Amino acid sequence: MRDLFVYNSLSRKKEKFEPITPGQIGMYVCGPTVYSDVHLGNVRTFMSFDIIYRYLLYLGYKVRYVRNITDVGHLTDDGEDRMSKGAKKDQLEPMEVAHKYTVGFHDMMRIFNTHSPSIEPRATGHIIEQIEMVQAILDNGYGYEANGSVYFDTLSFMKDHPYGQLSGRVVEELFSETRDLKNQNEKKHPSDFAIWMKASEEHIMKWNSPWSLGFPGWHLECSAMSTKYLGKNFDIHGGGNDLKFPHHENEIAQNIGACKCSPANYWLHTNMLLMNGKKMSKSDGNTITPVQLFTGDSPHVSKGYDPMVVKFFMLQAHYSSTIDLTDDGLLAAEKGYKKLMEALKILKGLQTQSQAGAMDAEFERIMEEMHQNMSDDFNTPKVIANLFEIVSKINGLKGGQLDISELSDSCLTKLKETLSTFVFEILALKEELGGDNNSQTLDGLMGLILDIRRKAREEKNWETSDKIRDTLSALKITVKDGKDDSQWSLN
RNA sequence: GGUCGCGUGGCCGAGGGGCUAGGCAGAGGUCUGCAAAACCUCGUACGGCGGUUCGAGUCCGUCCGCGACCUCCA
Numbered sequence: 001m002r003d004l005f006v007y008n009s010l011s012r013k014k015e016k017f018e019p020i021t022p023g024q025i026g027m028y029v030c031g032p033t034v035y036s037d038v039h040l041g042n043v044r045t046f047m048s049f050d051i052i053y054r055y056l057l058y059l060g061y062k063v064r065y066v067r068n069i070t071d072v073g074h075l076t077d078d079g080e081d082r083m084s085k086g087a088k089k090d091q092l093e094p095m096e097v098a099h100k101y102t103v104g105f106h107d108m109m110r111i112f113n114t115h116s117p118s119i120e121p122r123a124t125g126h127i128i129e130q131i132e133m134v135q136a137i138l139d140n141g142y143g144y145e146a147n148g149s150v151y152f153d154t155l156s157f158m159k160d161h162p163y164g165q166l167s168g169r170v171v172e173e174l175f176s177e178t179r180d181l182k183n184q185n186e187k188k189h190p191s192d193f194a195i196w197m198k199a200s201e202e203h204i205m206k207w208n209s210p211w212s213l214g215f216p217g218w219h220l221e222c223s224a225m226s227t228k229y230l231g232k233n234f235d236i237h238g239g240g241n242d243l244k245f246p247h248h249e250n251e252i253a254q255n256i257g258a259c260k261c262s263p264a265n266y267w268l269h270t271n272m273l274l275m276n277g278k279k280m281s282k283s284d285g286n287t288i289t290p291v292q293l294f295t296g297d298s299p300h301v302s303k304g305y306d307p308m309v310v311k312f313f314m315l316q317a318h319y320s321s322t323i324d325l326t327d328d329g330l331l332a333a334e335k336g337y338k339k340l341m342e343a344l345k346i347l348k349g350l351q352t353q354s355q356a357g358a359m360d361a362e363f364e365r366i367m368e369e370m371h372q373n374m375s376d377d378f379n380t381p382k383v384i385a386n387l388f389e390i391v392s393k394i395n396g397l398k399g400g401q402l403d404i405s406e407l408s409d410s411c412l413t414k415l416k417e418t419l420s421t422f423v424f425e426i427l428a429l430k431e432e433l434g435g436d437n438n439s440q441t442l443d444g445l446m447g448l449i450l451d452i453r454r455k456a457r458e459e460k461n462w463e464t465s466d467k468i469r470d471t472l473s474a475l476k477i478t479v480k481d482g483k484d485d486s487q488w489s490l491n
Numbered sequence: 492g493g494u495c496g497c498g499u500g501g502c503c504g505a506g507g508g509g510c511u512a513g514g515c516a517g518a519g520g521u522c523u524g525c526a527a528a529a530c531c532u533c534g535u536a537c538g539g540c541g542g543u544u545c546g547a548g549u550c551c552g553u554c555c556g557c558g559a560c561c562u563c564c565a
Binding site: 012029030031032033038039040041042043044045046048167168169170218239240241242243244245246247269270271272273274277278279281313316317318321322323324326328329330331332333334335336337339340342379381382384385386387388389392395396398399400401402457460462465466469478479480481482483487 | 493494495496497502503504505506512513514515516521522523524525526527528529530531557558559560561562563564565
């Protein structure tokens, strides 16, 4: 199997990837909290891990990809459970809220053409496992109970294990943090965190436990579910950069605290999606929903963009870099995306009889680079650069600037397969924009229309040929005349 | 304030001691009934100032600017 290198947040280095069990990978990614519509930033993160998942599969690994749904346990600023808050707002039962937004999340993931994970466990479905983990942490002396709530004892933990390694946090500094959080007085140390919370009277989602009628701390679900489905030690743990601290840090502490072993060998973090140079934020209006992006119904964009254009735009940046979402950037991505798709269509139609070709080596080189770039921490921007190198050549081959007889049949076949795999299976872009209007009927009609236009042009009947082109243009169909034939595409 | 990261040509965005990233926009040319597309050529870009080095956009120091995290966050 080809060597794979990944940037490990834990070591802050790029490392050669070595699975625990040869040929198999366990990967856990922190999923969304389903209390409101999916945020575009979530989309970027899950899209990035989808491509990582797909490439691992492509390399031949058997991958168990676990991505949770958080439907309980997150505290808001005022100490209220996020699910309950959403419920009050919408006049719905908490589980109704969770279900509604889970469905919405799945729909959006489908729109962006991502695979479903292997397992998608819910926090509320694993309360027992979480209670057991709290007990294990208590048994190991890394937790304490206070008024029915249970806290993780960071100082006690630090006597035996390092804490703060992932996020570079120094616990002593957390002393200086004076926060006015609820139940702060129950904690022995500011860096301690709740693993079980006693529920207040008005709290809706609560369960029985040895300590109180309450609910699990929000870092606990991932510890419990990753352990349940991937084992105490697994290969990859992923999530957004903003989860590094406190969430991932505490997750590690809980896993070690409960079973004395570090959960994941490789921690991968996706970076933030910015807009206008700042992190998207609902509170200051610096945000756009995926749907607004598709329809163009937002002051931040001049028009609507196809989900695949949005995806292509995101893939032009590395997953570990921030990307600034701008209208100019999207416009540029849209043109590039169309150019790529056009070239892929042209490639399909290319044929050659040659047995050996002078250009083979060049194409082989680029295809090899694509593999290397993808294996180098999933460098999609470089892969896209490789694709455009090939796009120029495909167009050159069609336009006659390059001679197809210098390309062997076997190399051309391989090129078709490789590009198709990379573009449609690994990057998981879709060929056609605008949904389902590329029916057979449309194909047939366009074939007929362009045939009539071709005859008109042969007769130099420009009036007719231009009328056809202009009318089609008004219907958002672009006609481009090539040397021998004309091509059409939907705008 | 603490921790981490970033600052690349008009815009986006890779790379990360000597080797053309790429896309979009722009200029010139080829092709063409016109248009569009395509193809060819063109930009000596790496925040400022020092330092290391035969050589720095790439390493080190420093300053400036920006962002993320430190509190729910993908």
